[in-house]
Amino acid sequence: MGKNNKNTTEKVILKHDHFQTLIDLLKEREYRIVGPTLGEGAIVYDDLNTVDDLPIGWTDDQDGGVYRLKKRNDRAFFGYTVGPHSWKKFLFPSQLRLWKARRDENGFHIENDKNEIRKFAFIGVRSCDLHAISVQDTVFMHGIYSEPNYKARREHTFILAVNCGMAGGTCFCASMSTGPEATSGFDLALTEILQEKGEHYFVVETGTELGAEILLNVPHREAKKEEIHAAETIIKNTSQSMGRTMETKDIKDLLYRNYEHPRWDDVAKRCLTCANCTMVCPTCFCTTVEDVTDLTGEHAERWRKWDSCFTMDFSFIHGGSIRASAKSRYRQWMTHKLATWIDQFGTSGCVGCGRCITWCPVAIDITEETREIRKSEQTHSPNNSIKEGNNNENA
Amino acid sequence: MVDTANPFIPTQYRIQKVLGETYDTFTVELVPLQDNDGFSFLPGQFNMLYVFGVGEAPISLCSDPAIETSIKHTIRAVGTVTSAIQRLGRGGVVGVRGPFGTHWPLDDAKGNDVVIVAGGIGLAPLRPALYQIFAHREKYGRIALLFGARTPHDILYKHELERWRGRFDVEIKVTVDSAINGWRGNVGVVTTLIPGAQFDPLNTIAMICGPEVMMRFTIKELQNRGVKTENIYISMERNMKCGVGFCGHCQFGPTFVCKDGPIFRFDRINTIFGKREI
Incomplete structure (x- = not known):
């Protein structure tokens, strides 16, 4: 993720049909694009080639011990909440070789095992998960030692956040002050807006210079007051429809x-x-x-x-x-x-x-x-x- | 020494000497395979020892910290890794990561009496503290070493204990849980040695290492004599995979034994110590 810059917070509008341009630009910069996609009967995070790999028009029903995919009656790109995967599967792989060694006349020696790690672009990171990434940053990078494998993956990650347009049945980010609005830790953040007359666009907020640089080459225009207001209303509604609550006092x-x-x-x-x-x-x-x-x-x-x-x-x-x-x-x-x-x-x-x-x-x-x-x-x-x-x- | 860029990479050390201690413990002396700047550590710290293809285990350092050219570990062969180290024997090569963890409060103990209470192989991580105290003997008050072993066959560092007993500036008391023919020493758990030991409770630093149950009763007995809770230090043991606070295995309440311990000032953990299954 790029450096934070407070001056780049002006919100702009990105039409849904220009979303592919955004993906293409990230690809040109040799990012490995990963994001939500349909798989294993759920919405999971995997490689994305085109915008069509997103679970367009799908949503999920969640409750204690329950997860069901459902069709939406629109073509929303991000009309669902979080699935079983989280971004840690990329930054902190479930299986990783720490090193390899070979026996020799002196006992053994550690072999050079430098793997080229492709930088990730995460598409559609929810606010709760931005906070989770930040929590793992603290665990792995802010102690006496820095975990080199995590750091190598984390340092060059591009994050496109998405503000949640709905809350799941088991969501309680509002209680934990971790969502549903992405407030930091992203390069770009989107709020998806689908209007009844068929208009489909994203209100985009820039978090870093890198985000601004990418956005520069994607067709966009300045957001109108009512569009910004519409995005804020969506987030507010999500916040008020959390499936769960948690009292965190004391x-x-x-x-x-x-x-x-x-x-x-x-x-x-x-x-x-x-x-x-x-x-x-x-x-x-x-x-x-x-x-x-x-x-x-x-x-x-x-x-x-x-x-x-x-x-x-x-x-x-x-x-x-x-x-x-x-x-x-x-x-x-x-x-x-x-x-x-x-x-x-x-x-x-x-x-x-x-x-x-x-x-x-x-x-x-x-x-x-x-x-x-x-x-x-x-x-x-x-x-x-x-x-x-x-x-x-x-x- | 730990590679700060990648703390998971072990450094190769050759087993220069193997010394049998008791029927089930032995001490290895390790020297680096490649020249390095020497291995410096503080009493109470531990290393992760690796055997090629077998695995890694956390083992306390037990040598004199003033000697940096070689290090020693006393090991009880109870697991896969420790048994593999035993099989490697003299000349074998092991991987070393460390030193990790906190140390005994030898600076804070200056000007005070020191009571060292050890149970079984718990004497190993305390031995570097004794070496350091003996090297700066004038800085400390009275020194008492109270050591409990299961049987006379389990007495660790027997010759060294005998040698130390010849010094007039340290009180050495040894007891065994159960005696055998010919044993003329104390019989009973290590806590029975505390009431008779010579120290001024109000100006005493206590360092304890042994099984948790032994430490629990030792702490009680020391507190009974008036030793302040904040002057009692214990060494904890937990499952460990990494030694650097990443694997999560060694968590003990809010602490990580690998980096917040293994040596804890007792008042910092007394609310959780002794609770079952924490």
């Missing part, structure tokens, strides 16, 4: 106070520890490594793969797993997302995208689990939280 201490809570036993009865939530979560970053050799035993490789705190192996040390029960593993995941993440990285680990709710086979809902814990504090012991809250500050 959420860190709420969960720190409730490491022991009967609700964890309750959720453990439902949770299959299948790890779906961690795979679809756009911020989950845990990995394991696998060391492999070929049949000759002369070559060895170290592969990194997405891992999940829901597996028994995850916390295994000699003698057994630290988190042997499903209860402790669900608690680890949810407490990490909503509480410990804040101490670790200064932000929430949850961006309100709702994927963990939709793709949970038994429809466990992070917003509901949090609400139940909060509710029990309010009904049972009104003084308790204050007292324990003080303890927590002393800790």
Whole structure:
């Protein structure tokens, strides 16, 4: 992504039939264009060649444990919310070779393994996912060490954001202050407008100089007041139609106070520890490594793969797993997302995208689990939280 | 040393010496395959040791930090990687990434008494601290090393303990959980040594490493004697894949044991320490 420039915020109009020009321009600049497309019975992120690869005229129905594709009665390019994929599959591949080595007279040596990484252009990044990318930036690039593989992919990524024109049944970005409007972290941001008389255009906001440079070569005109107003109305309506809500006030201490809570036993009865939530979560970053050799035993490789705190192996040390029960593993995941993440990285680990709710086979809902814990504090012991809250500050 | 541009790449070290410690532990002395600027580390830190094609394991450094030309690791062969290191033996080449993690508070301990409590192989990451204290003995008050092993056969660094016992400026106490014929020392868990140890509780820094249950009772016993919670340091152990805070495996509440630990000031984790399955 290019450098942010505050002077380039003037909004312009891009006609839908010029969207291909935008894609072509990015291709000319040798970007690998990826974005939403139909696949696996869902809207997934994959390579885009033309605008027709977008799920034009499709939408999705989402609820706890439910995802259904549906036809729209228009030709909207972005008339759906987020699917099972997130952009982490490109920036943080699910399987990656960290290095390879060869046996030699001195034991072994690490072989040069420089892979050319094509720069990505992400088409249609939603605000929740912009925040998720920013969260992973912090995890991988802002610590003592910078994760070189992530950095190499991330640094040259072009981001075309899309403001959501509808909220899904499991969306709660409005609660998490992560959407539905893209406010930073993009090169260009679009709001799609479809009018009854057939007009179809995008209100475009520029986030960086690079975005402005690309836009320069795409036919566009200055946006009129009413067009900007129409875009704002769409975003406002989306914000007001969130399928879920999450109360975030005091959420860190709420969960720190409730490491022991009967609700964890309750959720453990439902949770299959299948790890779906961690795979679809756009911020989950845990990995394991696998060391492999070929049949000759002369070559060895170290592969990194997405891992999940829901597996028994995850916390295994000699003698057994630290988190042997499903209860402790669900608690680890949810407490990490909503509480410990804040101490670790200064932000929430949850961006309100709702994927963990939709793709949970038994429809466990992070917003509901949090609400139940909060509710029990309010009904049972009104003084308790204050007292324990003080303890927590002393800790 | 860690390659900051790519902290996943190990550096090759040759096993120069293998020293049998107990029936199930051994110490390897490692020297770099290629000339380098020496390996400097702080007491309490660890390395990730790699065996070609087998895998990697986090192992504490146990040598004298003043010696930078070689490093030592005491290993118990309980897993695939540790067993593979044992099989490699002298002359074998391992990969090293590190040093990682936090260290024992040897600067803060200056001017204070120091109580070191170790359980079993937990003595290994404390040995560099002892070396450093002995090298600057005049800077510290009384030193007590309280060491508990399962049986007399499990006593680590036996010869060194005997040598240290000959010094008059350190109190060394050893106990075993269960004795065998001919054992004339203490019998009982390591916490039984605490009431009799010589130190001024109000001016004492405690450093503890051992199984979690041993550390829990040790902390209680030290607190009973009046050692302040903020002067107690413990070394934690968790599953680790990367050592640099990326893999997520070593999370312990809000901390990553690989970078916020393994050495923790106890008051910083006391709200979660001892909770089941955190």
